[in-house]
Amino acid sequence: DAKTTQPPSMDCAEGRAANLPCNHSTISGNEYVYWYRQIHSQGPQYIIHGLKNNETNEMASLIITEDRKSSTLILPHATLRDTAVYYCIVITTGNQFYFGTGTSLTVIP
Amino acid sequence: EAQVTQNPRYLITVTGKKLTVTCSQNMNHEYMSWYRQDPGLGLRQIYYSMNVEVTDKGDVPEGYKVSRKEKRNFPLILESPSPNQTSLYFCASSLSLPRLAHSPLHFGNGTRLTVT
Numbered sequence: 001d002a003k004t005t006q007p008p009s010m011d012c013a014e015g016r017a018a019n020l021p022c023n024h025s026t027i028s029g030n031e032y033v034y035w036y037r038q039i040h041s042q043g044p045q046y047i048i049h050g051l052k053n054n055e056t057n058e059m060a061s062l063i064i065t066e067d068r069k070s071s072t073l074i075l076p077h078a079t080l081r082d083t084a085v086y087y088c089i090v091i092t093t094g095n096q097f098y099f100g101t102g103t104s105l106t107v108i109p
Numbered sequence: 110e111a112q113v114t115q116n117p118r119y120l121i122t123v124t125g126k127k128l129t130v131t132c133s134q135n136m137n138h139e140y141m142s143w144y145r146q147d148p149g150l151g152l153r154q155i156y157y158s159m160n161v162e163v164t165d166k167g168d169v170p171e172g173y174k175v176s177r178k179e180k181r182n183f184p185l186i187l188e189s190p191s192p193n194q195t196s197l198y199f200c201a202s203s204l205s206l207p208r209l210a211h212s213p214l215h216f217g218n219g220t221r222l223t224v225t
Contacts, residue, residue: 032211034213034214036214041146041197041219041221042218042219043113043199043201043216043217043218043219044152044199044201044214044216045216046213046214046215049211049213051211087151087152096154096157096167096168097142097154097214098154098168099144099151099152099153099154100151101149101150101151102151
């Protein structure tokens with residue numbers, strides 16, 4: 001089953017880009033990479049997903065390496081409200097979501 | 110408003126007293142799942158359902174039951190709760206089978222359960 005590893009915590013200055021890495025070295029060819037974030041103890045919120053190509057939406061950009069073994073979520077101009085736990089996940093062959101422990105991002109004023 | 114609704118938000122109970130946490134979605138989603146979240150362990154999947162009458166175990170199914178008699182509802186049942194089931198629980202749904210299409214999960218607001 002494809003699973004992910006992320007650094008446990010990161011800091012980012014307000015207004016700067018936050019780059020959150022994720023390793024998913026066992027990902028299969030047709031498995032999507034999803035990113036979610038969780039603010040305090042609220043339900044996780046979808047951010048973005050991708051398969052092979054880089055993706056961008058109003059919240060973030062997703063860069064996936066050519067071999068698909070890792071990806072980076074980019075928040076281009078981090079604000080204090082972006083302080084949250086960010087989860088990189090892939091979906092197993094059994095339709096299960098594996099969330100892991102994520103990266104706790106702190107945006108510093 | 111499209112949403113996933115869990116009830117109750119907070120629940121305190123005693124060991125062995127059966128309880129049910131309800132989950133309902135109004136988006137006609139096929140896929141629904143339950144997670145528990147504990148400090149240092151992230152979110153762990155308990156059960157999931159790909160459609161009515163179809164349920165499968167996640168990573169931590171022991172001590173839990175689920176049912177999917179209707180598309181919109183996916184209750185989580187603890188027949189005999191124990192203190193190690195004290196946790197924050199989330200229900201989630203998505204439009205279709207996660208592997209087959211990019212269909213993000215929509216989460217409820219969580220149920221904080223305490224078993225004494």
